[in-house]
Amino acid sequence: PGSQPLRVACIGAGYVGGPTMAVIAAKTPPEAVQVRVLDLSAERIAAWNSERLPIYEPGLSELVFAARGRNLHFSTAIDDGIKWADIIFVAVNTPTKECGIGAGAAADLTYVELAARQIAAAADTPKIVVEKSTVPIRTAEALSAILEACGRTSFEILSNPEFLAEGTAVRDLCEPDRVLIGGDLKTERGRQALEALVELYAYWVPRERILTTNVWSSELSKLVANAFLAQRVSSINSISALCELSGAQIDEVARAVGLDRRIGPRFLQCSVGFGGSCFQKDILNLVYLCESFGLNVVADYWRSVIAINDWQKQRFTARILHSLYNTATNKKIAILGFAFKKDTADTRESAAIDVCGSLLQECAKLSIYDPQVPAEQIWSDLTRRCRRTRDELAAYVTLAATADEAAAGSHAIVILTEWDEFRTLDYSKMYKSMCRPAFLFDGRSVCDLKALSEIGFLCYAIGSPDDSRIQLR
Ligand code: UDX
Ligand code: UDX
Ligand code: ADP
Numbered sequence: 001p002g003s004q005p006l007r008v009a010c011i012g013a014g015y016v017g018g019p020t021m022a023v024i025a026a027k028t029p030p031e032a033v034q035v036r037v038l039d040l041s042a043e044r045i046a047a048w049n050s051e052r053l054p055i056y057e058p059g060l061s062e063l064v065f066a067a068r069g070r071n072l073h074f075s076t077a078i079d080d081g082i083k084w085a086d087i088i089f090v091a092v093n094t095p096t097k098e099c100g101i102g103a104g105a106a107a108d109l110t111y112v113e114l115a116a117r118q119i120a121a122a123a124d125t126p127k128i129v130v131e132k133s134t135v136p137i138r139t140a141e142a143l144s145a146i147l148e149a150c151g152r153t154s155f156e157i158l159s160n161p162e163f164l165a166e167g168t169a170v171r172d173l174c175e176p177d178r179v180l181i182g183g184d185l186k187t188e189r190g191r192q193a194l195e196a197l198v199e200l201y202a203y204w205v206p207r208e209r210i211l212t213t214n215v216w217s218s219e220l221s222k223l224v225a226n227a228f229l230a231q232r233v234s235s236i237n238s239i240s241a242l243c244e245l246s247g248a249q250i251d252e253v254a255r256a257v258g259l260d261r262r263i264g265p266r267f268l269q270c271s272v273g274f275g276g277s278c279f280q281k282d283i284l285n286l287v288y289l290c291e292s293f294g295l296n297v298v299a300d301y302w303r304s305v306i307a308i309n310d311w312q313k314q315r316f317t318a319r320i321l322h323s324l325y326n327t328a329t330n331k332k333i334a335i336l337g338f339a340f341k342k343d344t345a346d347t348r349e350s351a352a353i354d355v356c357g358s359l360l361q362e363c364a365k366l367s368i369y370d371p372q373v374p375a376e377q378i379w380s381d382l383t384r385r386c387r388r389t390r391d392e393l394a395a396y397v398t399l400a401a402t403a404d405e406a407a408a409g410s411h412a413i414v415i416l417t418e419w420d421e422f423r424t425l426d427y428s429k430m431y432k433s434m435c436r437p438a439f440l441f442d443g444r445s446v447c448d449l450k451a452l453s454e455i456g457f458l459c460y461a462i463g464s465p466d467d468s469r470i471q472l473r
Contacts, residue, residue, distance in 0.1 A: 007086045008021070008089070010089040012091035013048055015055055015346070022060060036084065037073070037074045049068070083124060087197065090132055092133055116129075127156075134223075134285075137220045161219065179205050181197050229267055229279065230305050236254055236268045240462050243463045250463025271418075271462065272462060273354070277349065335369065336406065337352060338352045338377075341418065350417075356382060357386055366397050367410065369403050378399060403421075403425050404430060407434055423446050438458070447461065
C-alpha cells in the first residue's frame with residue numbers, strides 16, 4: 001500500500017456486512033485501510049452508530065466501539081461511498097423469491113441488482129466489486145453485465161462468499177477455516193483484483209488459508225458447504241426417529257459415529273429442525289440450479305434434506321399433540337426459545353415458527369419466552385405464518401418475561417432453542433405451578449430426562465427411546 005489508505009465500502013449493513021466490515025477495520029491499521037458501511041435504511045445505520053447495535057453477536061460491540069470513527073464508518077450516503085471506494089463489497093439480502101418463476105426456490109436478486117445499478121450509476125473510477133451476499137452461481141456474470149452496460153468506468157468482479165455462523169460471527173471472521181476468493185484468473189486485471197483482496201485478508205488470515213479459485217467454483221462452494229452442513233443435521237435427525245422407536249440413544253450413536261475421523265464430531269446434534277437464513281435458501285438454490293441443468297436426480301437428492309427437516313418439525317408437533325390426548329384446544333403450552341439457535345436474536349426460518357404455527361392451528365394457547373428475540377419479531381413471524389392479525393392471535397399467544405411465567409398454569413413445556421439458561425432452570429418449581437399431568441417436550445436435548453422424570457414430568461426428547469413405543473426389543 002502507498003501513502004493513500006485502501007478504501008473499502010460495503011453495501012448492506014446486515015448480519016453479513018456489519019460484522020465482516022467491523023473485523024476488517026479492527027484487524028487493519030487505520031493509515032492502511034479505511035472502511036465505510038453503507039445501507040439504505042437510516043434506522044439501521046443510526047443503530048450501528050449508537051450504543052445499541054442492530055445485531056447481537058458476542059464480541060461485536062467491543063470491536064465496533066473500538067474501530068468506529070477510527071477506520072470504521074457507518075453511513076447512508078451510498079453514492080458518496082461508492083465514488084470514494086477502491087473495493088466495494090455487496091452484502092445485501094438475497095431472500096428466496098416469494099412469487100413469480102422459481103417462487104419458493106430461486107433467490108430473489110432484486111436487491112443485488114439494485115445495488116449493482118447504484119454502483120454503475122455512481123462510480124466514476126475503476127472499482128473492484130466483491131460479491132458477498134449468498135447468491136446462486138452465475139450472479140457475478142449478471143453483476144458484471146449490468147455494470148459493464150450501465151457503467152462509466154471499468155469493474156472487476158470477485159466472489160468472496162461468507163462462511164460465518166450467527167452467534168460466532170466474530171470468532172469465525174477472526175479465525176476463519178478458510179477465506180475463499182473467486183476471480184477471473186485468466187486476465188492480468190482479474191489477477192490483480194484477486195491479489196488486492198488477498199492482501200486485505202492477509203492482515204490477519206494466514207496465506208495458506210486464503211484460497212483463490214474461478215468465480216463459479218467460489219459461488220458454488222458456498223452453496224455446497226451449507227448443503228453439506230444441513231445434510232448432516234438431516235442425517236442425524238432421520239436417525240433420531242429410528243432411535244426413539246428402536247431403543248438406541250441418539251447421543252450415543254452420534255458420539256460413536258463422530259469419533260470416526262473421516263466423519264468428525266461436529267454438526268451431529270439432533271434437533272427439532274435446522275433454521276437460519278442460509279441452509280434452506282441455499283439448498284433450494286442448489287435444487288433450482290440442478291433442475292435448470294436437467295439434473296433431476298441430483299435435485300431430488302438435495303431436496304430430501306429439506307423434506308427430512310420439514311418432517312422432523314411435523315413429527316415433533318404431532319408427538320406433542322398425541323401426548324396431550326390428541327387435543328391442545330385451549331391448553332396453555334409454554335414455549336421456551338424462539339430463535340433458530342442459541343446466542344442469536346435471529347428467527348429467520350426458525351423451527352419455532354412452524355411448531356408454534358401448527359400448535360396454534362390446534363387452538364393451543366401459547367406462552368412464549370425467548371431471552372433475546374424482540375417481541376415485535378415474534379408477533380411478525382406468527383402473524384405471517386398463521387395469516388392472522390395480531391389482534392386475532394392475541395387471544396392465543398402471550399409473550400412471557402421469564403421461563404417461570406411461561407410455565408405457570410401450563411400443561412406442557414416445549415423447548416425449541418438450546419439457550420444455556422434452559423439447562424439450569426428450576427424445573428421442580430416450574431412443575432409445581434403446572435397442570436397435571438405436566439409434560440415436557442425437549443426438542444434440543446438440553447434437559448436431564450431422568451431428573452425431570454423424578455420430579456414428575458412426563459418427558460419426551462428427540463432421539464431418546466420412548467419406552468411406551470419401543471417396537472424392537
Ligand atoms: C468401509 C468403511 O470405510 C469401513 O469403516 C467399514 O468397516 C467397511 O466399509 P471399505 O469398504 O474397505 O471400508 O472401503 P472404503 O475405503 O470406505 O471405500 C468404500 C468405497 O467408497 C470404495 O469403492 C471407494 O472407492 C469409495 N470412496 C471412498 C469414494 O468413492 N470416495 C471417497 O471419498 C471415499
Ligand atoms: C450457517 C453456516 O454454519 C455458516 O457457515 C453460513 O455462513 C451460514 O449458515 P448459521 O445459519 O448462522 O450458519 O447457523 P448454524 O450454526 O450453521 O446452524 C444452522 C441451524 O442448524 C440451526 O438451526 C442449528 O440449531 C441447527 N443445527 C446445527 C442442528 O440442529 N444441529 C447441529 O448439529 C448443528
Ligand atoms: P444478510 O443476512 O445477508 O446480511 P440482512 O437482511 O441482515 O442480510 O442485511 C442486508 C442489508 O442490506 C439490509 O440492512 C438492507 O437494508 C440492505 N440493503 C439492501 N439493498 C440495499 C441497497 N441497494 N443499498 C444499500 N443497502 C441495501
